[in-house]
Amino acid sequence: MPAPPDAGATDVAASAQPTTTPAPQVVSAACPACGGPLRPWRTVPTSDASLPGTFALLRCADCGTAVTDGAAPTFEEAHDGGSYATRRPRGSGLAAPLLHAFDRQRLRILARHGARSGRLLDAGAGRGRFVSAARDAGWNAGGLEPAARGVEAARDVYGVELQRAGIEDADVAAGSADAITLWHVLEHVDEPPATLAVLRDWLAPGGLVLVGVPNVTALQARIGGDRWFHLDVPRHRTHFSPAGLRRAAEAAGLEVVAMHGVLLEHNPFGMWQSVVNRLSGTTSYLYYLLKHAAPLQARPLAITLLALPLIPVLAAVEFVAGALGRGGTMVLVARRPRS
Numbered sequence: 001m002p003a004p005p006d007a008g009a010t011d012v013a014a015s016a017q018p019t020t021t022p023a024p025q026v027v028s029a030a031c032p033a034c035g036g037p038l039r040p041w042r043t044v045p046t047s048d049a050s051l052p053g054t055f056a057l058l059r060c061a062d063c064g065t066a067v068t069d070g071a072a073p074t075f076e077e078a079h080d081g082g083s084y085a086t087r088r089p090r091g092s093g094l095a096a097p098l099l100h101a102f103d104r105q106r107l108r109i110l111a112r113h114g115a116r117s118g119r120l121l122d123a124g125a126g127r128g129r130f131v132s133a134a135r136d137a138g139w140n141a142g143g144l145e146p147a148a149r150g151v152e153a154a155r156d157v158y159g160v161e162l163q164r165a166g167i168e169d170a171d172v173a174a175g176s177a178d179a180i181t182l183w184h185v186l187e188h189v190d191e192p193p194a195t196l197a198v199l200r201d202w203l204a205p206g207g208l209v210l211v212g213v214p215n216v217t218a219l220q221a222r223i224g225g226d227r228w229f230h231l232d233v234p235r236h237r238t239h240f241s242p243a244g245l246r247r248a249a250e251a252a253g254l255e256v257v258a259m260h261g262v263l264l265e266h267n268p269f270g271m272w273q274s275v276v277n278r279l280s281g282t283t284s285y286l287y288y289l290l291k292h293a294a295p296l297q298a299r300p301l302a303i304t305l306l307a308l309p310l311i312p313v314l315a316a317v318e319f320v321a322g323a324l325g326r327g328g329t330m331v332l333v334a335r336r337p338r339s
């Protein structure tokens with residue numbers, strides 16, 4: 001089902017001319033997920049100090065996927081500053097048990113679909129944490145990571161040697177993976193079906209790929225509006241709907257097996273942070289503070305602290321939303337056909 005744009009969405013054209021109702025404008029570029037027509041949707045601020053500004057989003061009339069308009073930041077702009085800098089986040093030691101739980105859930109999703117051992121590739125492996133967890137669980141696991149500092153951190157922290165490469169220039173033999181995980185990477189690429197087609201070729205026949213991305217039709221996306229936690233403009237280029245993600249996978253020759261929306265990683269926090277964003281009029285203040293990408297400020301900090309008791313209630317709301325296919329992020333499970 002195509003998801004309609006939010007009723008409260010800011011129409012870019014309408015906000016420029018509030019007294020008239022302009023005809024919907026069709027932008028020449030097509031939806032990167034399904035090829036449908038894109039129309040202006042809303043403008044979105046970012047509070048990442050390293051990439052300041054306001055960004056226009058376009059939305060596909062067919063599948064509900066949205067796109068960040070304008071040029072993408074360079075690799076250095078996107079990865080070396082602000083929240084993506086590899087400096088250790090504040091409080092990361094305390095978060096270690098939670099991070100293990102996230103990794104175990106990813107491994108459980110693979111197991112639920114019959115993938116329990118073999119050769120696993122994490123494409124966009126960051127600091128190598130999941131590769132390490134997969135090895136501990138018995139997988140013959142490796143990873144790709146384009147950022148030099150991620151590769152170094154993986155070596156230093158986990159003793160994991162990642163291949164320093166992006167998907168487009170990686171050295172991976174065709175048919176060499178029984179499972180591939182692509183975790184919060186696809187929203188960053190310009191041509192998602194082309195990226196997924198590369199992964200399909202790396203998979204052995206019958207092999208599984210897990211694709212984790214934010215869900216633009218999520219309940220928390222509607223609550224957060226232009227300050228939804230997972231928009232992360234301008235780094236995120238494609239904001240997938242479930243329908244768009246399916247279409248992109250099918251266009252890449254993959255067979256969609258399942259979609260999961262109840263996810264510990266990202267979802268409860270994204271719900272809580274999106275509510276705080278609406279209350280405070282800031283975008284993901286705590287997140288950027290923890291990542292050393294926002295200054296200490298009294299008002300957003302006070303609102304953040306006052307909102308801490310909401311965490312259990314909002315986690316429960318997010319759980320229900322996820323079970324109904326409206327979780328903040330989603331995981332698509334797809335298979336390379338056997339023939």
Ligand SMILES: [Zn+2]
Nearest residue numbers: 031034060063
């Ligand atoms: Zn589309």
